[in-house]
Amino acid sequence: MRPLSIRARVLYLAIVFALLLVGSVTLATYFFVADGMAHSAQSTTWRLARTTSLAISKATTTAKLQAASEGLVGEDREHEALRLLMREIPDLFTVGGVEDGSFALYVREVTDNELRLVWFSDDRAVLDEASGRNDALLDRQPTQTGPEGRDLLTGMFSRADLGSYVVHIPLYLPNGAVGVMDVVYLPTREEGILDSARQPMFIVGAFALLVAVLMLQIIMGWVLSLVDDVRTAAESVDAGQLDVRLPEEGEHEIADLARSLNALIDRLRRRAEAQTRFVADASHELATPVAGIRGYVNILRAWGAEDPEMREEAIAAIDRESRRMARLCSDLLSMIRSDGVLDFRNARYDINAASREVLAGAATRYIDKNLEFVGPDEGPLWLYGDHDRIEEALAILVDNACKYTPDAGRVQLKTRRHRDRVVVEVTDTGIGIPESDLPSIFERFYRSDASRSKETGGFGLGLPIAKHIIDASGGMIWVRSKVASGTTFTISLPRNRAKEPKE
Ligand SMILES: Nc1ncnc2c1ncn2[C@@H]1O[C@H](COP(=O)(O)OP(=O)(O)OP(=O)(O)O)[C@@H](O)[C@H]1O
Ligand SMILES: [Mg+2]
Incomplete structure (x- = not known):
């Protein structure tokens, strides 16, 4: 294949085109799937936050009731309720309670001004950044700090990383204490799905690329084979062969071209045949009087000197034949003249x-x-x-x-x-x-x-x-x-x- 042939150019174009097309489709698909996974992770985090909130308020009520049932009143009862609640919380978020997330509880006693970490389920739950917790307390409602502005496409070429999702829930505890529960969700399940989708996506993309390039080459091959027929016909016509016919089947542009070329070849053939016939007929017509003249010249040579009668006859015949030739020549000239574009x-x-x-x-x-x-x-x-x-x-x-x-x-x-x-x-x-x-x-x-x-x-x-x-x-x-x-x-x-x- 010549580097600048149409086939080669189409191949280059096909590769670039298929790369762009397949690449953008793959990228878009990955982006939408990753975006979906990020949304799923976010809603899971909020679901966890709601469950956490409910569980704590239920546990608070239970702790207060239990403290009351022990006959305690006033500050003692509140104190005891807080103690009971704090004892309950680890069980609540580990054994058979709220799962899937990591939790950290921060409490600020009435006497204290600092939020202090009092319990955490695992290391992942402990976050140094305190602004989210303070915001939640200020706004008196759960606040999310999450993976803001994370580039979803980075996971396309390496392991998926959707970041971690955190919701800070403000808590109003017995004995006037306030706290914040950090609910941290690490979307490992969603990242796993993305990781497992990556390889098949690349395989399908590469396959689509190959198919696109192959298809274009096949189509191009078909078109070029039709063009090749036209070229062969043109070469045959060039070599004087006028009985070639191009395949006219089909209702496409190349068939139209073939029909026009066939009509042209037919016209050329008819003209060439007419010319050949004309030349053959003209030379045949000229040959007859010439043969006659030659015959009579021979007679003149042989007997012209002795036989005056024969001589006269031969001269008359030569005269007749030469007149005939002259007439034919003038007719042929007239014919050629009428063929030309005379004004x-x-x-x-x-x-x-x-x-x-x-x-x-x-x-x-x-x-x-x-x-x-x-x-x-x-x-x-x-x-x-x-x-x-x-x-x-x-x-x-x-x-x-x-x-x-x-x-x-x-x-x-x-x-x-x-x-x-x-x-x-x-x-x-x-x-x-x-x-x-x-x-x-x-x-x-x-x-x-x-x-x-x-x-x-x-x-x-x-x-x-x-x-x-x-x-x-x-x-x-x-x-x-x-x-x-x-x-x-x-x-x-x-x-x-x-x-x-x-x-
Ligand atoms: N008026 C006519 N009556 C009978 N036959 C005719 C008549 N005109 C033409 N033809 C026929 O048509 C033929 C072609 O005529 P055309 O004039 O082309 O050629 P031609 O008379 O034979 O020769 P040329 O005209 O070249 O001397 C003639 O050979 C003759 O057979
Ligand atoms: Mg005539």
């Missing part, structure tokens, strides 16, 4: 006058055939276009009409206006065109079998040239014909050529 003039001309000129020209050429020529005898019918080119097309049609009509037949040229177009019809009473030939007569070098056998001497280039001129003039041409009865070619031309000529 079409756009001048006003009279189609009736042009038609009459064309007919007159044909009449002199086909004088021997004794044909009847009928042209438009109305006044001018004006239209815009290239006068010479349209006359060339008409001449081709009239020439065909004369050529393929037996002696004493009729060749007629009619014009009429139809909306914003001019319609010209060239009709003859000739041999007609077989129906099977009709679709092909506008192809280059196509000649129907009937006309080949008639030795009319054409090349099959007239109609393609005429059609090209008409198409490029924004017009249309079509044919109706009946064998042995006659043919009509119809041309429809726009009266005003607004559009540019087609190529």
